[in-house]
Amino acid sequence: MPLIEKPKERRITPVIPSRRNRCYPRQIRFPLCKKRNETGRFFARLKQFRGIATRYDKLLSTFLAAVQLVFAIIGIN
Structure with missing residues (x-):
């Protein structure tokens, strides 16, 4: 089972975009991806x-x- 399927079973929305050269790219919500990026940058500054x-x-x-x-x-x- 691919790693991305386990969160989908638990109804967790993946927010990490797939690679550009992927044959069938995953659909993601970019506002969630943007929020994830902001959160990651905040924790990097906090550290x-x-x-x-x-x-x-x-x-x-x-x-x-x-x-x-x-x-x-x-x-x-």
């Missing part, structure tokens, strides 16, 4: 902050506060 990437904070509340602070910094820039 640039060392304290977040290595999770120095032991308590969940302080870690979430640090994530919110970094999110605000990224949003300002």
Whole structure:
């Protein structure tokens, strides 16, 4: 069974586009693909902050506060 069939069985919409040279390209929704790209880029920027990437904070509340602070910094820039 191909890898793409398992998410379809669970009613998960694939958002990764297929290769251009594929004989029968998969149909995807580009707004979902765009949102996936934005989310991936956000997490890449979030990981640039060392304290977040290595999770120095032991308590969940302080870690979430640090994530919110970094999110605000990224949003300002």
